[in-house]
Amino acid sequence: MPDRDARAEILNWHTEAAIEFESLVEVADELAGWSGSDLEMLVREASAISRREDRDLELGDLLAKLPDRESFSPEDVFRLAVHEAGHALVALSLGYASSATITIKPTFDPASAGRLGGITEYEYVQNHIPTDTSLCNSIAVSYGGMAAEYLVFGDCSIGSGGVHGSDVERATTIARRLVYSYGLGNTPIFADMDHRSKDSAINWRLEDNVFEILDTQYERVLVMLEAARDRVISLAKEAMLNLRVKIERDG
Numbered sequence: 030m031p032d033r034d035a036r037a038e039i040l041n042w043h044t045e046a047a048i049e050f051e052s053l054v055e056v057a058d059e060l061a062g063w064s065g066s067d068l069e070m071l072v073r074e075a076s077a078i079s080r081r082e083d084r085d086l087e088l089g090d091l092l093a094k095l096p097d098r099e100s101f102s103p104e105d106v107f108r109l110a111v112h113e114a115g116h117a118l119v120a121l122s123l124g125y126a127s128s129a130t131i132t133i134k135p136t137f138d139p140a141s142a143g144r145l146g147g148i149t150e151y152e153y154v155q156n157h158i159p160t161d162t163s164l165c166n167s168i169a170v171s172y173g174g175m176a177a178e179y180l181v182f183g184d185c186s187i188g189s190g191g192v193h194g195s196d197v198e199r200a201t202t203i204a205r206r207l208v209y210s211y212g213l214g215n216t217p218i219f220a221d222m223d224h225r226s227k228d229s230a231i232n233w234r235l236e237d238n239v240f241e242i243l244d245t246q247y248e249r250v251l252v253m254l255e256a257a258r259d260r261v262i263s264l265a266k267e268a269m270l271n272l273r274v275k276i277e278r279d280g
Contacts, residue, residue: 110265115177126151
């Protein structure tokens with residue numbers, strides 16, 4: 030999904046620069062998790078207001094089309110912050126990113142299935158030739174939020190899964206591609222992922238390999254974050270207090 034600056038650029042494109050860019054950045058800040066098509070639709074709906082009133086598009090038209098929001102409880106905000114802290118610390122520890130910016134939203138759109146209240150954006154370390162190690166690191170980063178929740182609260186919320194694009198979906202997809210498409214599992218092979226549901230020996234063998242990878246990476250992340258539990262809590266409190274915090278990789 031586009032980050033805040035990219036969302037502002039998309040809004041700027043679709044509004045044809047009719048609104049001050051700094052104002053669009055503020056609007057974009059409220060739209061974490063929105064896709065490019067979501068943003069285009071927002072502008073279309075806002076433009077309909079100005080057309081009906083026979084005038085140019087204004088900032089108020091966009092604001093009028095933003096979804097009504099409800100507030101998370103302080104306990105929920107802390108859980109969101111712990112979740113994002115887990116992602117950020119795993120990403121920096123594994124060299125997946127050189128910096129991570131955690132943004133916490135204390136309010137949410139009740140009509141949204143995801144109810145996205147936290148997001149971590151990265152300055153990625155360039156990786157032009159992915160390997161089995163770097164792909165497994167990507168899986169580990171995806172599991173960072175869930176593992177942090179478990180270590181701090183003793184249970185996990187549904188925030189890691191439930192929809193396409195979620196942490197668990199992403200981890201599972203990478204693991205399956207690693208085994209089925211890239212030939213980097215236990216057996217170098219290329220198989221059609223669309224037919225993995227067929228009851229065949231090869232598919233069961235590949236699926237077992239996928240589960241093995243996912244199990245290994247989740248346990249790996251639990252060990253990493255258990256050793257950094259105090260840091261997870263400290264970073265989560267900082268994110269909860271400031272709503273946005275950026276951390277850099279040491280060295």
